[in-house]
Amino acid sequence: MTGAAAERAPIRSIVILGGGTAGWMTAAALSKALEAHGITIRLVESDAIGTVGVGEATIPTIHWFNQLVGLDEAEFMAATKATYKLGIEFEGWQGDGHAYFHPFGTYGGPGDATTFPHRLNRAWLGGLEASPEDYSLTTQLARQRRFTAPVSDPRSLLSTLGYAYHFDAGLYAAFLRRHAEARGVRRHEGKVTEVERDAETGFVRSLATDRGERLGADLFIDCSGLRGLLIEEHLQAGFEDWSHWLPCDGAWAAPTPANTAPVPYTRAIAQEAGWRWRIPLQHRVGNGYVFSSRFQSPEAARETLLAAIGEPTAEPRLIRFTPGRRKRAWIGNVVAIGLSSGFLEPLESTSIHLIQTGIGKLLSLFPRAGCDPLLAEQYNRIFTREMEDVRDFLVMHYHFTNGRNEAMWQHCQSAPPPDTLAYRIAQYKGSGRIMLTSEDLFRDASWFAVMTGQGIRARGYSPTLDAMSEAENLRHLDAVRAAVRQSCARIPPIP
16 A cells, blocks of 8 residues: 555554543543444553542533443443532632532523623622522522432523532543443553654554553554653653643542532632642542642641541542643644643543543544644644633632632732633623633633632623613512522422
């Protein structure tokens, strides 16, 4: 076969480097989506190499992935010890004693997601004192430890609901492994000792392991974690460091016994040099402390976590990281997915989502054997936009923090935010408009929840609301609040 013909040939084999959540999510998704193409998929991992494995919280986009793979919800929840997650409560980010909730549903009545923040901003400017929580059915269910699934009927208040899950990431990887292997994915045990590359194209041709195997493929997926064995160590993608905006560079993680009545939300609790998570699962509570080593030593951070959680059921584990992204996540015939492509701290539970979007982009831009560089360019363009979108949302939590005077928080308050975030906040303050594109992960309700919770208020609202009087607007808000209260009362508590 000539070189040109080889470039046009279809992908016949894929090797995934690394297991864990990213590797087995990739294996499960590709084996399902590509099962009619006869592509051989192999995954190489070593039991001797640990995984980060603390991605216990997700956002509602997890439903798309589980449907893609063909998972049954009840079976999935039982296998992964999952609990429902309706949102995230942020405690102490505006000082001790302050808390606000980021719900996964929308505010207001059905079909009012985009307009409702303008309604409430207008009422606030008119002197109304009311919490946005009163107008969010998802928040009220979370507060009262109730749950029901959203409905598709756009006339129902239940259509405003949204939810995700807390689950054991290790059990999730094992669950997906069973699905992937049932579709023909073959696992190879071993550490990679050699990477063979084509002298002319620079493509990776094979991986050699300490077990004496040599695994060749047309396409390689780097799920090797923070190390980025292929994408960075061999292909030198480069890394864009975002620690000047996101100063936390370490996390201690430790489990504690399960709660008898777990709340259906994640807790993110501000601390001296970072924040602490608390994630309830069926069989344990996941705890962690994300901290900045510039402002607190790892030893002191460990003691901070233990003082808050008491006696853990396993020894605390330290994870070190640098926030940022690879400058390119697809080079030649190598695509980095998961932590190998970059790391953004778990404040808004986006790590598993970013694995999903990496898989989704790969499927939509799936190459032939020649791996057209235009496909990689488009992948990298979208990848950069996604990572910056999440980065800005996280930076907003740190930069717009009041009521905390510790050194790290003062640093975050004084550091200029990214221009993209500054523009979005300026637009909101001036007009009440949340400037989004169709590609943005976080939608109106999420930005409104966190901006409001962080003390950012708008000086205006959409003039389209002036078609109704101020009194009519207040009556509308009263009706929504009453409907939320009545609907919540009819929904049963979580058993």
